[in-house]
Amino acid sequence: MxxxxxxxxxxxxxxxxxxxxxxxxxxxxxxxxxxxxxxxxRTPLSLIIDDSCPVINKAYYWIQQRHDWRLRHAPDSKPSGWEVHYDKLDRMPNTIPAAFAAEWGEWCGEQGIRGKYSMVPFPAGVGRIDRGFPGFPEQELKDWLRAAKEIIWKNFDLTPEMLTHTRVVDLKTWELTDQWEQGEWVDPPVDKLTEYITTAMQLLKNVGIACEGVTSPGAFGRRKEMAHARAVLEAALQVNNNPRPFYFMNMVMGAMPGVPLWHVDKARGRAIASIVGCAGDWFGATGFDVADPDLFIAADLQGGRLPAVLAQERPCVLVGHWPCFYVNERIGFKVLKEVKKRLDAYDPDRTKTIWMKNSEIGHYWMAKELxxxxxxxxxxxxxxxxxxxxxxxxxxxxxxxxxxxxxxxxxxxxxxxxxxxxxxxxxxxxxxxxxxxxxxxxxxxxxx
Ligand SMILES: [Zn+2]
Structure with a gap:
């Protein structure tokens, strides 16, 4: 109270x-x-990577599962979301190698990029991060965990993006249900929320990752954002004894971003920060979506969304989806390299901007406002x-x-x-x- x-x-x-x-x-x-x-x-910069998970390419399974689900439940409806890429599945690998995750993480480290990196703990229901991925080499999961924990975690918070990022899991049987985490659970059953999020955090804990917060798959929880924020805070306390976690759910494209803080308990030093993205995924998402550095920051260093946000000295949080950094000849990685080059040119002596993890932004804003x-x-x-x-x-x-x-x-x-x-x-x-x-x-x- x-x-x-x-x-x-x-x-x-x-x-x-x-x-x-x-x-x-x-x-x-x-x-x-x-x-x-x-x-x-300096104005915070941060890079959010969504949909990353060990071993598999989540986009590949998401598209396949969504297609199957639609044919079963709504055969007369049109494909929506990433399912529109169903005809490109043969050009999408179903795995992303750990060696690539290590290479990407090393490059970000050298560049000084910091942010948040999802580790979906039971991606698409294919395998549990703490138990293994049937049908894939065992060594690959080991190498993935090493890349995530020893390389990427230095500069990025690791978070679950709930359990599967596809269909909701029945926690009694560990079977996938017909509901979708980013479908029906946009308006989640509040009584199940804390257990669900706690379970996601616990799977990461089982492999030695004490996560700093969570990522919503799609708009998971958005229609009950306060209950979601409460559940994340409770789960963070329960699993990791973390009284100041964050969550990523929202993006603003027209307005200027802030860092809303919720469920503040000043005396006990508890609060949860909402980290807000300020730009679309123009890295290419699945590898076959919009990929354009100019939308982030134009070659003249003035056009694009990022200079507008930086001019207002607001936390400037970029969001990209993991598959595109590898798929389709690493199209998203190419965009990231160009965007980083331009951001460096925008701030050549590093006096205006500072790369931060999501959790660092959350903690700073709590200190600033509380x-x-x-x-x-x-x-x-x-x-x-x-x-x-x-x-x-x-x-x-x-x-x-x-x-x-x-x-x-x-x-x-x-x-x-x-x-x-x-x-x-x-x-x-x-x-x-x-x-x-x-x-x-x-x-x-x-x-x-
Ligand atoms: Zn996602």
Whole structure:
């Protein structure tokens, strides 16, 4: 009952109004706000990969199962979604090799790309990640787990994308039902939701993956988003003792994205973040869908969706579906390489953007919106149950000569390029400080 069901948005900045940082007399002290900024004054970038799973190409089985299902249940209806590619199944492999996952993960690591990578735990009902894939070489699952855990996980959160990403599983029999996770369970039975999500997380746990959140297959849960968010938080606590998970369900194409936080319990340091994608999958989805780097960021570095979002300094989360990175001559991987090249040209000295995992964005926004800031003379106090890396504050007023956090000096840097956690930077208008925010109280002492 101690729960505040509060929707918090990007623009709700945590602001403390204090008595100023100067040592002047009270009469001269201006009322100045302390503001939480974007991390290291850079706009988050993040890459979400959906539909990735060990061993199999999920798109291949999704299309096949959807086709069979339609012929049985609605033979007069037209194919919809990816089923329109049924005639291309012979050009789609039914597996994606672990060696490719390793290569892709290494490349992302070298490039500094971070984000979220799905590991569907019982993909298409073909095999369980903790039991094996009948009909496929055993070694392939082992190699897949190694690639996911040792290479990809360094830079990407790993999440289930519920159990099969095709048909709903009956958890008593482990048989597939006639319902679809992204069909009927767009409006899920709330009483079954927590058990279903807990099971998905547990399968990953069984192979040593403590997931940081979940991904909705399609619009799974969207018509009961609050119940979904509640179930994910409960499952995360139950399986991984994680009080601050995230989920990915929503994308905004017209409006600007934020990071809504739900089910906030400030005292216990619990909340769940909704990570919102800001662009369509223009990597090619199945390998045979729209694949166009210009829609993300045009060659002139101004056109496209990403520059518009970055200009507003909003979390810029790209979404792609795993099959296209491999299928059809790696068309999606080619698009990703071009998009990354252009993003690097957009921000050549890396002063404007910062790649983050989904969980890092979630934790940052919790710290930003749920921490209590107070200013008293030359001291600024931050009280929080929501820790994060690189917590960045703007202290308007005069230039600081020295900044200490809990008695430890931050190093002064002269340029935005060098601005990192554990440093402070002075401009003509304000002082920016960045440090790792820990649970409890932290005190900043500012000397002018
Ligand atoms: Zn998906």
């Amino acid at each position: 101690a729960d505040e069901l509060t929707r918090r948005r990007f623009l709700g900045t945590a602001t403390a109004v204090g008595m100023g940082l100067s040592r002047h007399s009270l009469a001269e002290q201006a009322t100045v706000p302390v503001t939480v900024c974007n991390p290291l004054l 921490s209590e800031l107070s200013v008293n003379g030359s001291e600024c106090r931050v009280r929080t149950q929501f820790p994060t890396a690189d917590f960045t504050l703007s202290l308007p007023g005069r230039a600081a000569r020295r900044v200490q956090v809990n008695g430890t000096d931050l190093r002064q840097v002269r340029s935005q390029r060098d601005f990192r956690g554990g440093t402070f930077r002075v401009t003509d208008k304000e002082t920016f400080v960045a440090f790792d925010l820990k649970q409890g109280d932290m005190v900043l002492s500012i000397t002018q």
